[in-house]
Amino acid sequence: MKITCSIRLLPLKAESKDQIYGLVDEAIGVIANSGLKYLVGPSETTVEGEFSQLLKLIEEIYKKITPLCDRYVLEVAFDCAKSGVNIDEKIAKYR
Amino acid sequence: MKITCSIRLLPLKAESKDQIYGLVDEAIGVIANSGLKYLVGPSETTVEGEFSQLLKLIEEIYKKITPLCDRYVLEVAFDCAKSGVNIDEKIAKYR
Amino acid sequence: MKITCSIRLLPLKAESKDQIYGLVDEAIGVIANSGLKYLVGPSETTVEGEFSQLLKLIEEIYKKITPLCDRYVLEVAFDCAKSGVNIDEKIAKYR
Amino acid sequence: MKITCSIRLLPLKAESKDQIYGLVDEAIGVIANSGLKYLVGPSETTVEGEFSQLLKLIEEIYKKITPLCDRYVLEVAFDCAKSGVNIDEKIAKYR
Numbered sequence: 001m002k003i004t005c006s007i008r009l010l011p012l013k014a015e016s017k018d019q020i021y022g023l024v025d026e027a028i029g030v031i032a033n034s035g036l037k038y039l040v041g042p043s044e045t046t047v048e049g050e051f052s053q054l055l056k057l058i059e060e061i062y063k064k065i066t067p068l069c070d071r072y073v074l075e076v077a078f079d080c081a082k083s084g085v086n087i088d089e090k091i092a093k094y095r
Numbered sequence: 096m097k098i099t100c101s102i103r104l105l106p107l108k109a110e111s112k113d114q115i116y117g118l119v120d121e122a123i124g125v126i127a128n129s130g131l132k133y134l135v136g137p138s139e140t141t142v143e144g145e146f147s148q149l150l151k152l153i154e155e156i157y158k159k160i161t162p163l164c165d166r167y168v169l170e171v172a173f174d175c176a177k178s179g180v181n182i183d184e185k186i187a188k189y190r
Numbered sequence: 191m192k193i194t195c196s197i198r199l200l201p202l203k204a205e206s207k208d209q210i211y212g213l214v215d216e217a218i219g220v221i222a223n224s225g226l227k228y229l230v231g232p233s234e235t236t237v238e239g240e241f242s243q244l245l246k247l248i249e250e251i252y253k254k255i256t257p258l259c260d261r262y263v264l265e266v267a268f269d270c271a272k273s274g275v276n277i278d279e280k281i282a283k284y285r
Numbered sequence: 286m287k288i289t290c291s292i293r294l295l296p297l298k299a300e301s302k303d304q305i306y307g308l309v310d311e312a313i314g315v316i317a318n319s320g321l322k323y324l325v326g327p328s329e330t331t332v333e334g335e336f337s338q339l340l341k342l343i344e345e346i347y348k349k350i351t352p353l354c355d356r357y358v359l360e361v362a363f364d365c366a367k368s369g370v371n372i373d374e375k376i377a378k379y380r
Contacts, residue, residue, distance in 0.1 A: 010295045042185040043139070067272075077266075080252065080261070080264060083260075089116075154336070166210065167366075176357075196326075207368075230379035269328060285325075
C-alpha cells in the first residue's frame, strides 16, 4: 500500500546559502533517481511509495549527504493510512 | 525583511479522511484570505511574509481551528535569514 | 557511529485523549523493547543508535501502529554528524 | 486555556558544534527568562502557556537569534486542545 513521506534536509554547518541549497539539491537528486513519484516544495520534498521503498530512499540520502556535511538534521514525516495515501488526493484541488 | 513559514495542521481527533482534509482546507482558507503569497504542498503550506505578518496568520489559524477540532497539532517552520528568504529561490529550478 | 533520532507519533483518527496517548504508549513500548538508549519527552521520544538500528526501529513502529490506527503521521528527525551525536551532550547541562 | 508548544532551533550557517549549541542555549535562555514552565529535551524544548504567551515567546526568540545567525530554521509545534494540554499529562508515567 502506497503512502507519502515528506523529507526536509537541514545542513547545520554550511558556509553559504549556495552550499545549503547545493546539499538540498544533492538529496533531491537521490530522490529523483529513485524512480518514485515526488514533488519538490519550498521546505520539503514529498515522495510516494511503499514504506520499504521510502526507508531505502532515506538510507540512500543518509549515505549521500553524510560525507558531504559535518552536521545536519534529516526530517521525515510519513503520512500513513491502511487505505493508502497519495500526493494527488492531498493537493489536486489546489493545483 | 520577508521570510518563509511552512505550516502543517494535524487534527488528532478526526472521524474520517474527509474531516481531516476539511480542517486542512479551513486552515488554507485563512492563509488564502491573508493576502500573503503562499504555495500549497502535499503535507504543508508555505507562506511568504514579514515575521509579524506570519505570527498574526498563525494566531488566526489557531482561532479558526480550535472551535472546530478538539485536539490538533499545528506545526510551523520559520526559515529565517538576515538577507530574507522567498519561495521562488527555493523551488524555481524545480518548477 | 551513533546518532540521535527524535520520533513523534500523531494519530489522526483517534476518538479520545486516552486513545491518542494509548497509541503513543504502544510506540514507546516498541522503543523500550529495542534495547537502545532513549528519553521520552512531552512531544517526542529521542533514541540513540546506529543509523541502521534506527531505521529498523522505525519499521517496527510502523508495523506495530498501522493495524491499530487508520491514519497517522510518524515524524522522525535524525540528527547526524560524522563525529557522532548523543543524548547527553545535548541536555547534560539542563538536567 | 494552557497548551504546550515544542520549539526546535536549527542554525544553518554555524561553524562548529559549540556554536550550534551556543545558539540553542541562547534560545533556551529566552525561554527560561519567560517564567513559563518548560522542559529541555535532546532536540527541542517544550513550553506550557496560553497561546498568546507562546506567540510572544516565539517573537522574542526570533528577535534574539536573528542578529546572531545569518540563516536558521525555527520549528514550533503547538499541541492544542479545547480542554487544555500540559507537560505532565504527557510524560508523568515516564519520569
